Amino acid sequence: MxxxxxxxxxxxxxxxxxxxxxxxxxxxxxxxxxxxxxxxxxxxxxxxxxxxxxxxxxxxxxxxxxxxxxxxxxxxxxxxxxxxxxxxxxxxxxxxxxxxxxxxxxxxxxxxxxxxxxxxxxxxxxxxxxxxxxxxxxxxxxxxxxxxxxxxxxxxxxxxxxxxxxxxxxxxxxxxxxxxxxxxxxxxxxxxxxxDWFGLLFSVSAIFPLNLVLIKGNTWGWDSPQAFGCYVITVLSIVLFIIAEKKSKxxxxxxxxxxxxxxxxxxxxxxxxxxxxxxxxxxxxxxxxxxxxxxxxxxxxxxxxxxxxxxxxxxxxxxxxxxxxxxxxxxxxxxxxxxxxxxxxxxxxxxxxxxxxxxxxxxxxxxxxxxxxxxxxxxxxxxxxxxxxxxxxxxxxxxxxxxxxxxxxxxxxxxxxxxxxQVVVHFANQKLEKLDVPQSAKKKIFSETKKSINIQKQNHKANQTIISKAERQKLINSSIEKALSPIPEEQRVEAKEMVYKQVEKQVDEEIDNKGKLIKTYENQVADYALKTISSSFADLYKASIPFVLLCCLTGIVFWERKKKPVIPKLENTPGVE
Missing domain, CATH: 1.20.1250.20 (MFS general substrate transporter like domains)
Structure with a gap:
């Protein structure tokens, strides 16, 4: 070989x-x-x-x-x-x-x-x-x-x-x-x-719960009962493993x-x-x-x-x-x-x-x-x-x-x-408060915005519609009633058709303007979310820098001092002083 x-x-x-x-x-x-x-x-x-x-x-x-x-x-x-x-x-x-x-x-x-x-x-x-x-x-x-x-x-x-x-x-x-x-x-x-069956048993019972808590700790919570159980089993198993290995032939x-x-x-x-x-x-x-x-x-x-x-x-x-x-x-x-x-x-x-x-x-x-x-x-x-x-x-x-x-x-x-x-949600809420849209619409927009703030979909920009067809029709009807109220009752039937077209156009223009405001808001929130959430990676690596550099000290473990050569003493011999 x-x-x-x-x-x-x-x-x-x-x-x-x-x-x-x-x-x-x-x-x-x-x-x-x-x-x-x-x-x-x-x-x-x-x-x-x-x-x-x-x-x-x-x-x-x-x-x-x-x-x-x-x-x-x-x-x-x-x-x-x-x-x-x-x-x-x-x-x-x-x-x-x-x-x-x-x-x-x-x-x-x-x-x-x-x-x-x-x-x-x-x-x-x-x-x-x-x-x-x-x-x-x-x-x-x-x-x-x-x-x-x-x-x-x-x-x-x-x-x-x-x-x-x-x-x-x-x-x-x-x-x-x-x-x-x-x-x-x-x-x-x-x-x-x-x-070495005891060694095998205790090694498995030490390593498995340790790995399990490392994998599931973030989901369970690092101080959860499940995590604590894994800690205890791991520590006890390590102690028993050391005892078993010392006694094993x-x-x-x-x-x-x-x-x-x-x-x-x-x-x-x-x-x-x-x-x-x-x-x-x-x-x-x-x-x-x-x-x-x-x-x-x-x-x-x-x-x-x-x-x-x-x-x-x-x-x-x-x-x-x-x-x-x-x-x-x-x-x-x-x-x-x-x-x-x-x-x-x-x-x-x-x-x-x-x-x-x-x-x-x-x-x-x-x-x-x-x-x-x-x-x-x-x-x-x-x-x-x-x-x-x-x-x-x-x-x-x-x-x-x-x-x-x-x-x-x-x-x-x-x-x-x-x-x-959470920072992005706070930003979105502040921007939304300044938005000139009905309060009822703001609740709907904010709810949809929070859903869209998702790490896996940062390129997603919600295309929200604040006014449904039923709400649009309700706005039109309300505006028509206001527009017809000054007109004598016997003339309202004839005027309604003309007023309806004008009101419908005005309502649609208003909805369109509100939609543009919302679209701008959505883009601002989406861009801010992309920039802010993506910085999580940089922040994590920044926090890791001291630990990486600290690992340089592991090299000291390998340090060996050079031994000084031992010079043998000369014994007194004939002819040598």
């Missing part, structure tokens, strides 16, 4: 990592098309996205452990089969519940593939040449994650959302064929061990891992790095499509520079890390991401494509240093079971980072948008 054969294994593992990480973000742009096709609610749609990352986070550790016990290479092939089957079922989905179930099957395969790909790929090369596979595998993770929205947008626009999943099937078949040719299937080494996760400073630094770095990458990759396409009215394809192409920068600079970052250590590359990477966030805080409906491309390039450039350093540090000098354990934990915490990003940024955006909508 070493040498050139080892390199083939690494590339095969990159294929497995790529297809799994791609599907963690590929649905971000595709989701509206799926919602329209399957007529799903927002709640169901959110589960389509979240079941994938949550399942990987929950099952990555136990699946890696089983792979050690029954054969990594065999498990890798099983993972490809399950992932390919799940992908095909996703494409065939006819309703939301079907798609959620299919996504679970797909994510089960990914929970096997991700840790197995990392361990097999790293173990394929000698320890002294480990930087190359680590850099390639780390770059593939970041590249696939960033490339997901782009690929999803292109496939959805050119084919259909079904092919977002179907495209995985031939890739999996190709990888399975390569696995039978390249990998050793028979007589592969295994670890003789018992299954064959622990699922060897806690000695966290005594290694490089490994601990790597999991902190990869979790925070993915939080700030996904925070952009999830929300920026939504801004481009909903507020700048780009097509899915245009939005996808505008965020592509993130992927391109990761692809181009990850190798350079890996080589630099090998030369100068982890500290400076990690600090530099987060600093570049901080600059990207600074540019994002100026994001508005008039931001040019050039500005979007620049900030995306800087984000990908910075992330390439973060992910390369974290991936290399995650292995430290581990071998065998410790290497498997390190990569299963690393994979799990990376997925937690993705879930955290979605939870934090979506919750933050939802709150900010809610506040901005």
């Amino acid at each position: 070493k040498g050139m054969g080892g390199m083939k294994v690494v590339l095969l593992m990159c294929l497995g990592i790529f297809v799994c990480m791609l599907d963690s973000t590929i649905m971000n742009i595709t989701l509206p098309a799926i919602q329209d096709s399957l007529h799903t609610s927002l709640e169901t749609s959110s589960w389509m996205l979240n079941v994938y990352t949550m399942t990987i986070a929950v099952l990555a550790i136990p699946m890696a452990r089983f792979a050690e016990m029954y054969g990594r290479n065999k498990f890798y092939i099983v993972g490809l089969l399950v992932f390919g089957l799940g992908s095909a079922l996703c494409g065939l989905a006819t309703n939301g519940d079907y798609l959620i179930a299919a996504r679970f099957i797909q994510s089960f395969g990914a929970a096997i593939l991700i840790p197995c790909s990392m361990v097999i790929g790293i173990a394929a090369m000698p320890l002294e040449k480990r930087t190359l596979p680590l850099t390639l595998l780390g770059a593939t993770q970041g590249l696939a994650t960033a490339l997901g929205p782009t690929v999803g947008g292109i496939i959805t626009e050119k084919l259909s959302w079904h092919w977002v999943f179907y495209v995985n099937v031939p890739i999996c078949l190709l990888a399975i064929g390569g696995a039978f040719i390249i990998l050793t299937i028979k007589n592969e080494s295994r670890v003789k061990s018992k299954i 064959a622990p699922m996760v060897n806690l000695i891992l966290f005594k290694d400073r490089l490994f601990t630094g790597s999991v902190v770095t990869v979790t925070t790095g993915f939080i700030f990458l996904i925070g952009v990759m999830v929300l920026l396409p939504q801004f481009l499509t909903n507020f700048q009215h780009k097509t899915e394809l245009q939005a996808a192409l505008l965020v592509t520079p993130v992927s391109a920068a990761i692809f181009v600079f990850s190798q350079i970052a890996g080589l630099l890390t090998k030369k100068i250590g982890f500290t400076l590359p990690v600090m530099f990477g987060f600093a570049m991401m901080g600059i990207a966030y600074y540019l994002l805080h100026n994001l508005n409906i008039h931001s040019t494509s050039g500005q979007i491309i620049l900030l995306c390039s800087l984000l990908g450039f910075g992330f390439s240093f973060v992910i390369s350093s974290a991936t290399i540090a995650s292995t430290s000098s581990f071998e065998g079971e410790m290497l498997t354990a390190s990569q299963s934990v690393f994979s799990m915490l990376r997925q937690v980072g993705i879930v955290l990003a979605v939870a934090i940024f979506v919750a933050g955006l939802t709150t900010t948008i809610h506040d901005k909508k």
Whole structure:
């Protein structure tokens, strides 16, 4: 497996990592098309996205452990089969519940593939040449994650959302064929061990409620009974997990891992790095499509520079890390991401494509240093079971980072948008008070205006009619009575026809003038709403800048003081004074 054969294994593992990480973000742009096709609610749609990352986070550790016990290479092939089957079922989905179930099957395969790909790929090369596979595998993770929205947008626009999943099937078949040719299937080494059932139980009971509250917290309320229950279960499960692992003769996760400073630094770095990458990759396409009215394809192409920068600079970052250590590359990477966030805080409906491309390039450039350093540090000098354990934990915490990003940024955006909508409603009410229309009409206009202030329909301008046909006729009749009142009663029948035409014309002109006033009001409110609500994205990224820059300090975890060389003392020898 070493040498050139080892390199083939690494590339095969990159294929497995790529297809799994791609599907963690590929649905971000595709989701509206799926919602329209399957007529799903927002709640169901959110589960389509979240079941994938949550399942990987929950099952990555136990699946890696089983792979050690029954054969990594065999498990890798099983993972490809399950992932390919799940992908095909996703494409065939006819309703939301079907798609959620299919996504679970797909994510089960990914929970096997991700840790197995990392361990097999790293173990394929000698320890002294480990930087190359680590850099390639780390770059593939970041590249696939960033490339997901782009690929999803292109496939959805050119084919259909079904092919977002179907495209995985031939890739999996190709990888399975390569696995039978390249990998050793028979007589592969295994670890003789018992299954740590308590460790498995407590790890699942810790990770599942944690992910659940991150996903549902904004809906439930972060201080709700449901959320509080999840907090309690998570904390108790973590405590019980630590106790169980300390007492177990064959622990699922060897806690000695966290005594290694490089490994601990790597999991902190990869979790925070993915939080700030996904925070952009999830929300920026939504801004481009909903507020700048780009097509899915245009939005996808505008965020592509993130992927391109990761692809181009990850190798350079890996080589630099090998030369100068982890500290400076990690600090530099987060600093570049901080600059990207600074540019994002100026994001508005008039931001040019050039500005979007620049900030995306800087984000990908910075992330390439973060992910390369974290991936290399995650292995430290581990071998065998410790290497498997390190990569299963690393994979799990990376997925937690993705879930955290979605939870934090979506919750933050939802709150900010809610506040901005209240500002818009206040503005609309002030403008309406100055409008020269009947008070009864104002109530109707204000009610319709509040309905139109919706994040998903910012280009919608209500075409309201304040006077119905019945109300118009009532106005005409009232005006005719006033016009006929001075005329003698015996002459009113003859005068009514002529008066009716004049009154009707006057009423229609008045209604038309009021309509123009309302149209102007609608345009003012719609423009103000578009500008104000779209600023929610910029405000959120502005608030994130200090946290991104604070993450530069994670580089300190990797700092190593140079030891002064010990000069041996010369002993007194004959002829030497």
